Amino acid sequence: MTRKKKTLIHMILIISAFFIAFPLIFALLKATQSPGQVMSATLWPGSMFFENIKNVWVNYNFYQYMFTSLKISFVIMVGKTFFSFFAAFALVFMNFKGKKVLFGMILVTLMMPTEMLIIGMFDLVSLQPPENAVHFLKWILNPKAFLLEPIRYGFGWTDKPLSIVIPFLASATAVFFFRQHFRNIPGSLMDASLIDGAGPFRFILHVLFPLSRNTIGALFVVQFIYAWNQYLWPRVIIRNESAQAVQVGLKALIGNSEGVEWGQVMAGTIMTMIPPLIILILLHDHFMRGIALTDNK
Amino acid sequence: MNIQSQFKSRFLHWIFLVPTVLVLVVFLYFPAWQSLILSLFRSNLFLGTRQFIGFENFKNLFTGPLAPAYGQVFVQTIVFSVLVIFPGLVISLILATLTNSLGKEGKIYRILLIWPYALSPAVAGTIFSFMFNPETGAVNTFLGLFTSWQPRWLDSPLLVFFLVVSGSIWKNLGYNIVFYLAFLQNIPAENYEAAALDGAGTFRQFLKITIPLVSPVSYFLVFTNMSYALFEAFALVDILTSGGPVGSPPVDHAGLTTFLIYKVFQDGFGGSSNMGFAAAQSVILMVLVALLTMFQFKFGETKVHYGGSSS
Numbered sequence: 148m149t150r151k152k153k154t155l156i157h158m159i160l161i162i163s164a165f166f167i168a169f170p171l172i173f174a175l176l177k178a179t180q181s182p183g184q185v186m187s188a189t190l191w192p193g194s195m196f197f198e199n200i201k202n203v204w205v206n207y208n209f210y211q212y213m214f215t216s217l218k219i220s221f222v223i224m225v226g227k228t229f230f231s232f233f234a235a236f237a238l239v240f241m242n243f244k245g246k247k248v249l250f251g252m253i254l255v256t257l258m259m260p261t262e263m264l265i266i267g268m269f270d271l272v273s274l275q276p277p278e279n280a281v282h283f284l285k286w287i288l289n290p291k292a293f294l295l296e297p298i299r300y301g302f303g304w305t306d307k308p309l310s311i312v313i314p315f316l317a318s319a320t321a322v323f324f325f326r327q328h329f330r331n332i333p334g335s336l337m338d339a340s341l342i343d344g345a346g347p348f349r350f351i352l353h354v355l356f357p358l359s360r361n362t363i364g365a366l367f368v369v370q371f372i373y374a375w376n377q378y379l380w381p382r383v384i385i386r387n388e389s390a391q392a393v394q395v396g397l398k399a400l401i402g403n404s405e406g407v408e409w410g411q412v413m414a415g416t417i418m419t420m421i422p423p424l425i426i427l428i429l430l431h432d433h434f435m436r437g438i439a440l441t442d443n444k
Numbered sequence: 445m446n447i448q449s450q451f452k453s454r455f456l457h458w459i460f461l462v463p464t465v466l467v468l469v470v471f472l473y474f475p476a477w478q479s480l481i482l483s484l485f486r487s488n489l490f491l492g493t494r495q496f497i498g499f500e501n502f503k504n505l506f507t508g509p510l511a512p513a514y515g516q517v518f519v520q521t522i523v524f525s526v527l528v529i530f531p532g533l534v535i536s537l538i539l540a541t542l543t544n545s546l547g548k549e550g551k552i553y554r555i556l557l558i559w560p561y562a563l564s565p566a567v568a569g570t571i572f573s574f575m576f577n578p579e580t581g582a583v584n585t586f587l588g589l590f591t592s593w594q595p596r597w598l599d600s601p602l603l604v605f606f607l608v609v610s611g612s613i614w615k616n617l618g619y620n621i622v623f624y625l626a627f628l629q630n631i632p633a634e635n636y637e638a639a640a641l642d643g644a645g646t647f648r649q650f651l652k653i654t655i656p657l658v659s660p661v662s663y664f665l666v667f668t669n670m671s672y673a674l675f676e677a678f679a680l681v682d683i684l685t686s687g688g689p690v691g692s693p694p695v696d697h698a699g700l701t702t703f704l705i706y707k708v709f710q711d712g713f714g715g716s717s718n719m720g721f722a723a724a725q726s727v728i729l730m731v732l733v734a735l736l737t738m739f740q741f742k743f744g745e746t747k748v749h750y751g752g753s754s755s
Contacts, residue, residue: 267478
């Protein structure tokens with residue numbers, strides 16, 4: 148490549164990166180400004196950054212939103228990856244009856260994004276649980292009632308973090324991701340382990356896990372960001388504002404009043420962005436490699 | 445590959461599979477079935493009433509006074525998806541190709557270009573709603589320095605649509621670039637060297653080598669982006685426009701940025717709380733997604749160029 152052409156590519160990329168980052172830079176600068184400055188066109192940094200942050204953190208419940216979201220995202224990230232790892236392990240490395248059926252059941256859920264199920268999910272999660280086992284058995288053992296009223300009872304989790312954690316602890320996509328990766332691991336490794344007399348757990352610990360670091364890293368990034376960015380479901384199921392997730396908290400920050408404190412709102416958006424960015428930057432290498440490994444096979 | 449021998453156990457595989465299968469059945473299968481049943485009822489969230497009405501809800505979607513709004517929302521959603529997917533993929537592929545062509549030198553751009561992957565639609569909506577706020581927004585204040593053109597971004601039909609489209613494209617650039625970059629790194633440089641020897645210029649190489657080689661990822665991305673446009677853009681719409689202004693005929697039946705999933709939300713949990721009607725809409729969405737997924741599986745393997753990745 149000629150030098151001139153290279154310079155041109157650098158320039159195009161720098162300009163594009165700037166344009167892509169501009170809204171974020173803008174938000175960051177505005178987060179530092181006083182209410183007066185925020186309304187003007189100036190992009191000069193102000194001196195109110197920490198005051199804005201503090202205001203949002205304390206007065207607008209942001210510490211609670213952030214804490215809730217950190218908690219649920221962490222549990223989803225670890226739980227989903229862990230469960231998917233073992234589910235995929237069973238599907239690839241174990242022989243048993245009914246494997247095809249189970250695999251088919253997981254496969255079908257690829258067609259069911261949670262967002263389009265919110266109507267049914269809402270009942271399932273918000274209705275009260277049955278008073279006692281008799282009520283429950285009466286309903287579930289009566290085929291007609293069960294078919295026509297598939298959700299007579301629910302978990303009673305409205306406003307509880309459980310409602311935005313438990314439904315997301317499994318994912319067909321994550322199982323596929325691991326399955327794909329496992330199927331590319333040479334069979335000889337498996338045979339060698341068997342000859343050595345290693346059981347499934349030793350094989351997982353000494354062979355599979357070390358070989359899966361990039362895949363796990365990639366899934367950590369994907370799942371954390373997915374969980375952190377949840378919006379529609381918490382918006383529907385969490386009615387009590389203090390139990391809300393951070394993305395919906397952003398909406399509460401803008402509210403619907405006339406006098407929105409935009410400097411503080413921008414401080415809130417910056418805070419909302421930091422945890423997923425940290426995860427992405429920390430695991431960036433694993434993430435890119437994990438995706439490359441899985442995607443081109 | 446083939447695995448000759450496998451672990452055998454009487455119950456271990458169940459322990460491994462139960463958490464995943466249980467969660468999927470309880471939280472996906474049941475709600476899907478419930479939505480299906482609910483779509484046959486007249487059901488109100490707040491009153492808690494439930495009355496069997498057969499296919500009335502579906503009939504109302506396609507004929508009668510409620511139908512024009514649904515039709516408009518349907519068309520809007522398709523236009524929106526197309527406008528988000530194709531320009532978004534083209535921009536992403538160009539940026540990923542340029543970054544990749546720099547080799548190791550391009551490494552710094554990787555993180556600079558993929559960070560929007562971590563960006564949430566809600567954050568994108570929040571920043572946009574400040575930048576484009578007609579009275580206090582920076583864009584109009586900035587425009588005021590040069591012109592007297594002060595558009596009411598969020599109230600004028602074409603502008604608001606354009607805003608939501610560009611916000612969605614912006615937010616999804618990172619995701620698309622991640623996949624293109626990951627794929628491009630594995631294309632052997634010889635492909636390009638051979639083409640260069642034959643005298644093909646940069647543009648021809650892009651057209652004749654890059655685009656066909658990345659077709660498997662592009663294909664995959666078309667579907668993930670479709671799901672993004674159908675579902676995830678919800679947060680951006682909710683914060684930025686709340687479904688958007690109602691336009692002038694023939695688009696005066698529903699808000700201009702009310703898309704299918706937003707309408708499910710509005711009808712089910714909004715003022716009228718018509719859960720049965722919203723459930724019928726979810727069922728239509730399910731059919732739509734099922735068709736798209738089957739289409740993806742059916743043509744994903746055969747119609748796509750796999751030449752480069754078999755190495």
